[in-house]
Structure formats: structure tokens, C-alpha cells
Amino acid sequence: MVSTGSRRLPLEGVRILDITVVWAGPYGTQVLADWGAEIIRIESIKHFPPTTRGMMPYPDRNMPSLGGGSAQFPDHEPGKRPWNRWASFNAHARNKRSMTVDLRRPEGQEVFDRLLRISDGVMENNVPISMERVNVTWERVHEVNPRAIMIRQPAFGIDGPYKNYRTFGSHMAAVVGHYSFMGYRDEDPSMTGNTLTADAAGGAAGALAFSAGLRHREKTGEGLFIELSTAENFMTYLGDQFMDYSMNGRQPGHQGNRDPQYAPQGVYPCLGDDRWIAISVQSDEAWQALAGTVMQRPDLASDSRFATLAGRQEHHDELDVELLTWTVTQDAIEAMNLLQANNIAAGTVMAESDAYADPHMQARGFWEELTAEEVGTHLYTSTLWTAKNTPRRHRWGPPRMGEDNEYVYKELLGFSDAEYKEYEAAGHIGMDYDLDPGD
Amino acid sequence: MTSQQGTNRRDAGTLPLSGVRVIDLTWHAAGPFGTRRLADYGADVIKIERPETGDPARDMPPFYKDEPGLERSGLFLYTNLGKRSMTLNLKSERGRQIVLDLVKDADVLVESFSPRVMPSLGLDYETLSGVNPRLLMTSISNYGQTGPYRDWKATDITSYAMGGAMINTGHPEREPLHFGGHVAAFQVGAMAAAATSMHLLGVEASGEGDHLDVGALPVWMGAIDRRQSYLMGYQYGGGNSTRPYPAGALGSGTWICQDGYFMTTAGPAMFPRMMQMVGMGDLLETPEWSTPLARSAPERLDESLAVIVPWMLERTKKEIRAECQKYGVLGGPINSFDDLYNDEHLQHREFFQEIDHPTTGPIPYPGYHVKMHFVDGGELPARKRAPLLGEHTDEILRDVLGCDDAEIASLRAEGVV
Numbered sequence: 065m066v067s068t069g070s071r072r073l074p075l076e077g078v079r080i081l082d083i084t085v086v087w088a089g090p091y092g093t094q095v096l097a098d099w100g101a102e103i104i105r106i107e108s109i110k111h112f113p114p115t116t117r118g119m120m121p122y123p124d125r126n127m128p129s130l131g132g133g134s135a136q137f138p139d140h141e142p143g144k145r146p147w148n149r150w151a152s153f154n155a156h157a158r159n160k161r162s163m164t165v166d167l168r169r170p171e172g173q174e175v176f177d178r179l180l181r182i183s184d185g186v187m188e189n190n191v192p193i194s195m196e197r198v199n200v201t202w203e204r205v206h207e208v209n210p211r212a213i214m215i216r217q218p219a220f221g222i223d224g225p226y227k228n229y230r231t232f233g234s235h236m237a238a239v240v241g242h243y244s245f246m247g248y249r250d251e252d253p254s255m256t257g258n259t260l261t262a263d264a265a266g267g268a269a270g271a272l273a274f275s276a277g278l279r280h281r282e283k284t285g286e287g288l289f290i291e292l293s294t295a296e297n298f299m300t301y302l303g304d305q306f307m308d309y310s311m312n313g314r315q316p317g318h319q320g321n322r323d324p325q326y327a328p329q330g331v332y333p334c335l336g337d338d339r340w341i342a343i344s345v346q347s348d349e350a351w352q353a354l355a356g357t358v359m360q361r362p363d364l365a366s367d368s369r370f371a372t373l374a375g376r377q378e379h380h381d382e383l384d385v386e387l388l389t390w391t392v393t394q395d396a397i398e399a400m401n402l403l404q405a406n407n408i409a410a411g412t413v414m415a416e417s418d419a420y421a422d423p424h425m426q427a428r429g430f431w432e433e434l435t436a437e438e439v440g441t442h443l444y445t446s447t448l449w450t451a452k453n454t455p456r457r458h459r460w461g462p463p464r465m466g467e468d469n470e471y472v473y474k475e476l477l478g479f480s481d482a483e484y485k486e487y488e489a490a491g492h493i494g495m496d497y498d499l500d501p502g503d
Numbered sequence: 504m505t506s507q508q509g510t511n512r513r514d515a516g517t518l519p520l521s522g523v524r525v526i527d528l529t530w531h532a533a534g535p536f537g538t539r540r541l542a543d544y545g546a547d548v549i550k551i552e553r554p555e556t557g558d559p560a561r562d563m564p565p566f567y568k569d570e571p572g573l574e575r576s577g578l579f580l581y582t583n584l585g586k587r588s589m590t591l592n593l594k595s596e597r598g599r600q601i602v603l604d605l606v607k608d609a610d611v612l613v614e615s616f617s618p619r620v621m622p623s624l625g626l627d628y629e630t631l632s633g634v635n636p637r638l639l640m641t642s643i644s645n646y647g648q649t650g651p652y653r654d655w656k657a658t659d660i661t662s663y664a665m666g667g668a669m670i671n672t673g674h675p676e677r678e679p680l681h682f683g684g685h686v687a688a689f690q691v692g693a694m695a696a697a698a699t700s701m702h703l704l705g706v707e708a709s710g711e712g713d714h715l716d717v718g719a720l721p722v723w724m725g726a727i728d729r730r731q732s733y734l735m736g737y738q739y740g741g742g743n744s745t746r747p748y749p750a751g752a753l754g755s756g757t758w759i760c761q762d763g764y765f766m767t768t769a770g771p772a773m774f775p776r777m778m779q780m781v782g783m784g785d786l787l788e789t790p791e792w793s794t795p796l797a798r799s800a801p802e803r804l805d806e807s808l809a810v811i812v813p814w815m816l817e818r819t820k821k822e823i824r825a826e827c828q829k830y831g832v833l834g835g836p837i838n839s840f841d842d843l844y845n846d847e848h849l850q851h852r853e854f855f856q857e858i859d860h861p862t863t864g865p866i867p868y869p870g871y872h873v874k875m876h877f878v879d880g881g882e883l884p885a886r887k888r889a890p891l892l893g894e895h896t897d898e899i900l901r902d903v904l905g906c907d908d909a910e911i912a913s914l915r916a917e918g919v920v
Contacts, residue, residue: 072705248673254758
């Protein structure tokens with residue numbers, strides 16, 4: 065559905081102070097920013113946030129990539145201000161603003177309070193102890209602006225024995241049970257690798273929480289504090305498995321790429337290096353189409369052992385070999401097109417190059433070109449969904465740290481030039497890190 | 504395990520989405536997970552199901568005591584908490600008219616049919632918005648409502664393969680790996696719930712409806728879990744991403760410990776904290792270990808493994824976790840479901856909540872995905888169990904649509920409801 069609309073974006077006029085780090089929190093503010101919210105990232109030149117703005121402020125350009133094959137900086141070059149060129153930050157930061165202030169000092173806290181009074185709320189996903197240190201808590205936020213919405217999104221919530229545990233999304237997935245289920249059927253968890261989908265899930269929940277909070281405020285005039293544990297939120301994605309445990313006492317084992325409802329199902333190798341296709345046979349008819357029409361194997365199509373789901377599950381190992389024997393002779397994209405033409409659920413395991421070349425995503429206008437200072441011109445993912453009557457268009461690329469200091473201090477807070485210079489001299493306002501030893 | 508918190512529970516009519524009526528034409532996993540979230544936030548979700556068979560999720564495992572039955576699916580019971588169910592034959596003209604009547608006073612309609620279905624039922628957005636111009640319609644699908652793949656088939660694994668970060672998930676010498684269960688579908692539902700709540704603000708402010716197109720492929724291709732960042736990295740001149748070797752980066756891997764497995768992540772920049780933890784702290788003064796660049800040498804990886812592997816083997820998950828906390832190392836244990844139902848933190852937070860149901864009796868369910876702390880000290884109310892098939896048909900026909908007993912009887916006789 066191509067939007068023909070010219071309507072205001074749904075969150076236009078909403079201002080959110082963003083103290084989020086790494087991915088889970090920033091993904092929520094990305095989604096809100098994409099649809100019009102003014103997201104003001106509060107950063108500090110006195111504190112470097114590891115992983116959020118890079119692994120370290122000034123990485124050696126000879127450092128090998130951390131793996132994954134991906135470039136961490138444009139042309140692998142960290143540049144003068146590497147934190148403005150960090151792929152993992154720039155991927156989510158389009159449409160956001162950035163200002164700097166040191167919240168650890170009283171005059172920094174005063175700036176935060178002034179900004180909070182003219183904002184709709186705060187989103188953060190730090191361990192609680194970090195927020196307590198800079199006195200950004202619900203009690204304070206509510207006192208300064210009783211109409212403010214606050215989303216606190218620490219990994220394990222704001223209370224309980226684990227509240228200050230530091231984790232990435234991959235560890236949260238471990239802690240809440242995903243790797244007792246996700247993993248190769250014949251291997252232990254050390255082979256599984258990891259998933260960071262707890263962060264993607266956290267973003268969806270964060271965007272829902274803040275927008276619902278705004279509606280509550282519109283109806284009641286009250287602020288609202290929503291606590292969103294990224295780990296507990298990702299636990300709800302295993303809901304049906306927990307139900308199995310609660311109803312039947314069943315402890316899940318590694319599922320591999322199989323599914324109780326679809327067989328055969330798996331990820332099979334294709335022609336070329338690291339080329340794969342996922343195939344999922346949803347019905348007896350789909351099996352007939354796969355075996356008879358696509359693989360041209362009448363012997364398999366007529367084999368009564370494979371006629372039903374139960375039979376195909378029972379002989380799954382054997383079918384895996386048959387499928388693989390066919391897929392290794394096939395191009396991954398051509399096989400996907402052929403299988404789908406025969407109404408069989410199948411998808412190439414898309415590498416990044418496949419994603420950009422994909423005709424469907426191109427037809428849907430999923431790639432938007434943006435130019436950012438100190439970064440260059442690149443294609444960014446567009447909004448996750450489209451709206452018939454509301455336009456989708458990114459407004460600007462990722463902000464450099466402190467890019468919007470003049471806007472925030474002078475336009476929003478009414479600082480004079482002299483006051484601005486004072487805060488610059490005091491190490492609140494700036495675009496370069498000024499770190500104390502040990503920070 | 505506690506059944507209900509003893510705190511001040513809010514009335515269900517005073518939640519953020521209270522007063523929002525959602526006509527729910529979703530089925531299977533993705534859509535119901537999304538409308539469940541809207542119900543969690545207080546929306547009145549009216550789930551429309553086929554007469555006799557209902558939502559196909561009622562036929563999906565796991566089943567109570569492993570026996571199939573319309574009121575026995577764990578997936579259904581879980582994803583439909585807090586909703587009302589009415590049966591309706593959408594293919595009958597009277598059934599279609601009832602949808603239009605419901606839409607008149609509704610705020611939101613969510614559907615997850617294949618893109619061709621709603622138009623074929625005479626229930627396309629143009630028709631629905633003609634009945635109610637303020638309607639927000641959210642369409643959930645596999646590939647979106649437009650584009651060359653619009654009518655293609657998909658399951659959880661193909662959505663994640665095409666859209667998600669599967670190419671870099673798993674072991675480099677094995678096939679890429681999917682999640683267990685319905686994770687790919689649930690994320691699409693969760694994003695559809697966010698989209699609906701966000702656009703509802705615009706619709707309520709302007710009085711003008713809208714139609715949202717939420718597709719699994721775009722949702723996953725724009726997901727932040729490595730996918731989005733590696734796409735950026737590709738734009739920045741990198742290659743395609745790959746699956747890393749276990750423990751292939753300094754201090755990063757899933758280690759065997761005394762009572763299971765423990766996962767940590769460090770890399771050359773963050774490794775000093777881990778060196779302190781495993782007793783390599785003295786080496787930080789030496790040129791081989793003093794800088795991130797020096798620590799990136801392949802020999803350092805081998806030397807680190809010689810220390811980390813035995814250190815982990817000698818300790819339990821709980822001990823390692825305490826050490827990680829002490830030294831600021833990022834990590835966590837691989838927990839089993841047994842671990843989780845007995846976990847002190849989840850118990851403290853009263854995460855699992857008992858819900859009663861005619862089939863299962865009271866059993867623990869995973870709790871809300873958020874906790875709301877209202878300014879009067881109120882908290883979210885206890886959740887209502889999933890509806891029986893058609894449990895609220897009469898109530899909705901009578902109270903929402905104003906049908907009398909004779910009309911209801913006639914609808915029933917015709918097989919409309």
C-alpha cells in the first residue's frame with residue numbers, strides 16, 4: 065500500500081527525552097521518531113557509553129573487525145569522531161536529535177528539569193543503579209512534571225535480586241529460557257550462537273508503552289510510569305512453551321529448524337558459498353507439489369510413508385537428505401521463486417546483499433537515502449509499516465553527538481549566548497568527548 | 504508462585520486503552536498476540552471467530568494433557584487472554600452486515616487474513632471507512648498488502664530467513680538457525696500493537712481514520728537485532744555478515760560450567776573486566792594485553808581460553824553470575840524452564856500468574872509484559888482467561904448491536920453465528 069496521504073505524523077508535537085543505550089531502548093525511540101515524535105537524546109561528553117556510540121571513543125584503525133563481516137564505520141574508517149560514524153548507532157538514530165549535558169552535576173540536573181517541564185516524558189533502559197546515580201527516577205520525573213510519561217526499561221526491572229545485572233539481549237534470551245528451546249537438535253548450547261531479538265522485542269513494547277501512556281494522559285491528565293523489563297517482555301514470546309510446561313510439565317528441548325505443525329521443515333544448502341533456503345511444508349498438498357512438481361520425484365510423492373504430517377515427521381531425517389540433495393543443485397533465489405510459484409512456503413536466507421536487491425522490498429520503497437554530516441550518503445531502512453493516509457519519509461539522518469545543542473539550549477530553554485558559552489566551558493555542551501581519566 | 508499480587512489493582516475501565524473498542528479479525532499466532540497486548544492495556548477486544556471451528560490456533564499445540572480440543576490449546580489460551588469471543592460467518596451477507604454494524608461504533612479493526620481476503624468479503628478499507636470514517640484499520644500479513652510477494656506463502660521460519668538476522672545466527676559450519684516456537688510471528692504482532700496505539704493518537708486527534716499495513720517481512724528486515732545494524736554495515740562498505748565461531752571473540756561464548764552453561768560477551772575493548780574476574784588482571788600491565796589492539800592478536804584468544812574454560816568449569820551458574828555482577832562482566836546463565844519456575848527474581852516480581860479456565864483449572868501463565876504504576880498507586884488488574892468459542896456472541900449481539908432474542912435466534916438458525 066503506497067501512502068498517498070499528506071497528514072500530520074501521529075506523534076508530531078510529542079517531545080520525549082531519550083536516555084536509552086545500546087539497542088532495546090533506542091529501537092523504541094526509533095519507531096516513535098519515525099512517526100513524528102521529537103526524540104532528544106541526552107548524551108554527555110564526560111561519559112562514553114560503550115557499545116552505544118562505539119566500543120571505545122578512539123578505536124585504533126588497525127583493530128580488526130569484531131567479526132560478522134560487517135563494516136563498523138563507513139569505509140572501515142573510524143575518522144576524527146568515530147562515535148558519529150558507528151554503524152550500530154546510526155542504524156537506529158535517524159530522525160532523532162542529540163544534545164549533551166552532564167547529569168552528574170547539579171547544573172546538569174537543572175538543565176534536565178527545565179527540559180522535562182516542556183517535554184511529554186522520558187524513556188531509558190539503563191541498569192537502575194545508573195539512573196539512581198544521576199537521580200533520574202520516576203519520583204523525580206513525576207515531581208518535576210506531573211504530566212510526564214516515563215518508560216523505564218532495565219533488563220530485569222526496577223526491583224528484585226537481578227535488578228542491577230548487566231546484560232545484552234543475547235544474555236537475556238539465555239536467562240529467560242530461549243536457548244533451552246532454540247538450538248541444533250544434536251548439539252549442546254555452546255553451538256547455538258545467539259540472538260539479540262530481546263532488543264527488537266523491547267523496542268516494540270517501548271513504542272506501545274509510551275504511546276498508550278500518552279493516551280492515558282490525554283484522557284486523565286495524569287502522568288504514568290510504565291516499567292518494562294526487556295527480559296520479562298522477551299519471556300512472553302515463549303508463552304505457548306510455558307503453557308506446555310504449566311499444562312503438561314514438558315521441558316522443551318532443542319527444536320533445531322523443525323516445527324511440530326509443518327514437515328518437512330528446515331534450512332537447506334544451495335549453490336554457492338553460505339547460500340541457504342528455508343522450506344516449510346504446510347500441508348499434504350504442498351508436499352505433493354514439492355516432491356512431484358518441483359523436485360520431480362514421483363517416487364517420493366507416491367510414497368505412503370510421507371503422505372501425512374505424522375508420517376513426514378516420523379521420517380524427517382530421511383526427507384532432509386532428499387530435500388538437501390535437490391537444494392544443493394539450486395540457486396537460492398531461483399529456488400525460492402520456483403517453490404513459491406507452487407504455493408510452498410520457502411524463503412532464501414537473505415544476506416545483506418540479497419535484502420538490498422530484493423524486488424519486493426524495492427517495490428515497497430523500503431530503502432531511503434539519507435545524508436549525514438561526517439558520515440556520508442547511504443540507504444536506510446524505511447518505516448516498519450506504512451499508513452494509507454499518512455506519509456512515510458525520514459526527516460533527517462543520524463545526529464552527531466551534540467548536533468542539536470544550540471536548538472535545545474537556545475531555542476527550547478532560552479539560554480543566552482553568554483550562558484551557552486558558560487555551559488560549553490563547564491563541559492556540558494560540546495561535540496567531542498572530554499573524558500576524565502578512568503571514565 | 505503467587506496467584507495474584509496483593510497490591511491495589513485498577514479497575515479494567517481505567518487503563519490507558521480503556522474505551523477503545525477493537526474488532527479483532529486475526530487468527531493464528533501473530534495477530535492474536537498483538538490484540539492481546541491491546542487488551543492488556545485496557546482495550547475491549549471483540550474476537551470474531553468462525554462458527555464451529557473458531558480460530559485455527561484452537562487446533563494448534565500444545566494441548567492440555569496432549570489431547571486436541573477447541574478449548575485445550577495452550578497457544579490459544581495464552582494469546583487470547585482478556586478478549587471476548589463471538590462467532591460469525593463472514594461469508595454470509597448477514598454476517599458481513601454484522602461486521603459493518605460492529606465497525607460503526609468501533610475504534611479499531613485488526614485483521615490478519617491474506618491480503619486478498621478482506622476485499623473478497625466486501626470488507627476492504629474503503630467500505631469500512633465509508634461506514635466509519637474514524638476507523639483505524641490495521642492489516643497484518645506476511646509480506647505486506649502490496650508488492651510482488653504479496654500472495655506468497657510464509658511460516659515463522661521463512662519470515663525470519665528472509666527478513667531477519669538468520670544468516671548470522673547459528674554455527675559457521677552448520678545451517679543457519681531459527682528460534683523455537685512463534686517468536687517471529689509474535690514480534691510482528693507486538694509491532695502491530697505498537698503501530699495501532701501510535702496511530703490511534705493521530706486518529707483520535709484528527710477524527711480521520713487510517714489503514715496500516717504491517718508485514719512480517721518489513722518488520723523483520725528493519726529489526727534492530729543485528730539485522731538493521733549489519734545492513735548499515737553493508738552500506739558502509741562491509742561484506743555480508745557471517746555466523747561467528749563460538750568463543751571466536753575474546754571472552755565471548757557459551758561456556759560449560761559446573762551445573763550447565765553460561766554465556767558471556769566481552770571483545771577486546773571490554774575484556775579487562777573479565778581478566779580481573781578470571782584472575783588475569785596482572786597481565787593488564789604487559790604490552791601483550793594493555794591495549795584493545797594488542798588484545799586483538801589471535802594468540803591472546805588462545806591464551807584467554809586456557810584460563811576461562813577451567814575457571815568456568817569450576818563454578819556454578821549462580822557463582823559465575825555473582826562474579827559477573829561484581830566485575831561488571833556482561834553475561835547470563837542458560838536457564839531451563841525448571842530453573843525459571845523456581846527463579847528467585849521472577850518469584851520476587853510475581854511474574855507467573857495463576858489463571859483459572861474450565862478445561863485446565865488454575866495454572867500459572869507468564870505475566871504481563873509490562874508493569875504499570877499509576878499515580879494513585881494502582882497496578883494492572885488480574886487478567887481474564889481466554890474466551891470459550893462464541894462465549895460472548897449473545898452478549899455482543901444484544902448489548903453492542905441491540906439485537907432482540909428473536910433476531911439472535913434467527914441468526915443462529917441460519918448459521919450466521
